[in-house]
Structures are given as structure tokens and as C-alpha cells.
Amino acid sequence: MTHLEEQHQSRIDMMSKAIKSIAFKKQQTTKAFQKGDEVEVASQEHGFIGSYYTATIVSSIGAYHYKVKYKTLLTNDQSAPLEEIVSVSEVRPVPPDQHEIMLKNNLRLYDMIDVFDNDGWWFGLITGKIGSKYSVYFPTTGDQIAYPPDVLRFHQEWSNGKWIFLPRQGKMFGLY
Structure with a gap:
């Protein structure tokens, strides 16, 4: 393995640890959702950690759960459509549209x-990058797959009632 390949793998390993720590944490819930609100639900099932599914709030179940209907x-x-009861710590608002940002x-x-x-x-x-597709590594599953840009969005975290873009990691490493 060359020095550049070692550096690349080291960066991927470091980023993977950061992604895993984010994917395994509970959502910061600072918003009470109402019936009809569109949300994203973070999966807590093995093999699906790090995935989010769009759903609609059907009802509140006490102070700590919602019944949702998935899109x-x-x-x-x-x-x-699947309906299930989920913890408030698995629910976040739908991130803002990123079409303009991606362009x-x-x-x-x-x-x-x-x-x-x-x-x-x-x-x-x-x-x-492979041709017009981007190679994406998923630390929680270990998969690496190439995708066209139209199915990608910048990752954001819901924190203290706001959407936070994570810093562009290449800048941290002086790559651009």
C-alpha cells in the first residue's frame, strides 16, 4: 500500500468512527410533533442503523412515543403503508430541500x-468518483456502492431545534 493509499484509508477510518457515533446516538428532540407532520424516523434495527425513513405522524402516544405511517x-x-410506534428519540423533522445547495x-x-x-x-x-457516479462508503453496514448525484444530499443533524450541516471533511484535511 502506498503512502497516499494509507492516508486515504486512515481518513476513511476516522470518518467512519465519526459517522458511527452520530448514527448510533439518539435524536435531540426539542420539537413536539403534531398529527399530520412529516418527519424522518431513524432506524434503530441492526443492519439499518444510519438510515432514515420519511413518515407522517398519526398520533402521539403518551409523552415519549409517536405512531407514524411511513411513506x-x-x-x-x-x-x-407500514404504521408503527416509535420513540420520540427516533424522530426528527424532514431536512430542508437541498436542490439549490447541491447545484x-x-x-x-x-x-x-x-x-x-x-x-x-x-x-x-x-x-x-467513478465516471459520473460517486463511491459511497456506509460505516454502519460496511458497504461501498456507487451512486449518481441525483440520489445524494449533504448530511445534516437536527440539534437544538436547527438543522446543522456537518463541516465538509475534505477542508479539515486540506484537500481543497
């Missing part, structure tokens, strides 16, 4: 992004 997930028999900012090596795949948004990082 893209279906019941086992595929006959209707203005080219994706770069080590950017933390979300990819829409398998009915939800998956948290990963860009590890390269």
Missing part, C-alpha cells in the same frame, strides 16, 4: 452525505 415502507403483505456545491471526497436507496436515506461518506 415508502410497506406492511409485510405489501398491501398498505452550487460540488460533492467532494470525504463529504458526509445521505443516499436515497432501499426506501430510505442512508448516512455515508464519499470515498471517490
Whole structure:
């Protein structure tokens, strides 16, 4: 392995640790959602950690749970949208649309992004570019897959009632 390859792998390892720590933490819930609100639900199931699914609030269940109806997930028999009860710590608002931001900012090596795949948004990082597609590594699953830019968005975290863009990681490493 060359020095550059070692540096690249070291950066991926460091970024992977950061992504895992973010993906495994509970959402900071500072907002009470109402019936009909569109939200994203963070999966806490093994193999799905780091994924978010769009849903609508059906009702509040006490102070710590919501009943949600998913937009893209279906019941086992595929006959209707899946409804389930989730903890408030798994729910966040839907991030703002990023179409304009994505047009203005080219994706770069080590950017933390979300990819829409398998009915939800998956948290990963860009590890390269292959033609017009971006190679994305998912630390919580160990997968690396190439995607076109139209299914990518910059990753954001809901914190203290605001959406926070994570710093562009390439800048941290002086890559651009």
C-alpha cells in the first residue's frame, strides 16, 4: 500500500468512527410533533442503523412515543403503508430541500452525505468518483456502492431545534 493509499484509508477510518457515533446516538428532540407532520424516523434495527425513513405522524402516544405511517415502507403483505410506534428519540423533522445547495456545491471526497436507496436515506461518506457516479462508503453496514448525484444530499443533524450541516471533511484535511 502506498503512502497516499494509507492516508486515504486512515481518513476513511476516522470518518467512519465519526459517522458511527452520530448514527448510533439518539435524536435531540426539542420539537413536539403534531398529527399530520412529516418527519424522518431513524432506524434503530441492526443492519439499518444510519438510515432514515420519511413518515407522517398519526398520533402521539403518551409523552415519549409517536405512531407514524411511513411513506415508502410497506406492511409485510405489501398491501398498505407500514404504521408503527416509535420513540420520540427516533424522530426528527424532514431536512430542508437541498436542490439549490447541491447545484452550487460540488460533492467532494470525504463529504458526509445521505443516499436515497432501499426506501430510505442512508448516512455515508464519499470515498471517490467513478465516471459520473460517486463511491459511497456506509460505516454502519460496511458497504461501498456507487451512486449518481441525483440520489445524494449533504448530511445534516437536527440539534437544538436547527438543522446543522456537518463541516465538509475534505477542508479539515486540506484537500481543497
